Amino acid sequence: MTTRLTDRLREALDRETGQTIELLEVEAGGWKVTLGAAHVESLAVSAIQLRVEASAARVGISDARPERPVQVSDAAQRLANTATYLTEPLTVMEVDRLADEALVRSQRPEAAESDSDFRRYFEVRMTGDAAQLARYETNAAGRARIEFRLTRDVIERLVGDFVIALTPAATEERRFGGFRVV
16 A cells, blocks of 8 residues: 555654754655755744655656656646645746746745845746755845745645646546546
8 A cells, every 4th residue: 555645744744843854755656755954843844945856666767757747837837826825826937948947936025124135935946857945035145045934734735736736737537646636
């Protein structure tokens, strides 16, 4: 019996509650979830990155590319349309079809009233088989990756939305990592 990806993630987070960890990796159903530099609490997680990618086991080849890769522009738009529960809704900012990459960011970054250069925003970098969430802060001095804090429920939902966005559209019902894609 295969365990769903979010179930495995939940179990791993339960084991790490109260801990600060450099890297948490979970695999199930041909998908791999990585949380980087995370502090795990009973209801929330603070992390520097969340990455979901198709694992080599999912596709049966060493470079972990899906046998029918998604169009990265479609995947980015699907993610922006479904991840509306974040504090800052996402929008597709850029698509590079030649490099098979897309950039999805917060539609309206968090801004400080006292500093017109200050912004905080979510950023998702996507390829045809992976999506990575990070949070950035910009000001007059430049841009830096910062920690983000999300509830465990939101992280699980986001992982599911990443999987769905990265799954090629199909007419038949298919299951990946416990998620139904039609």
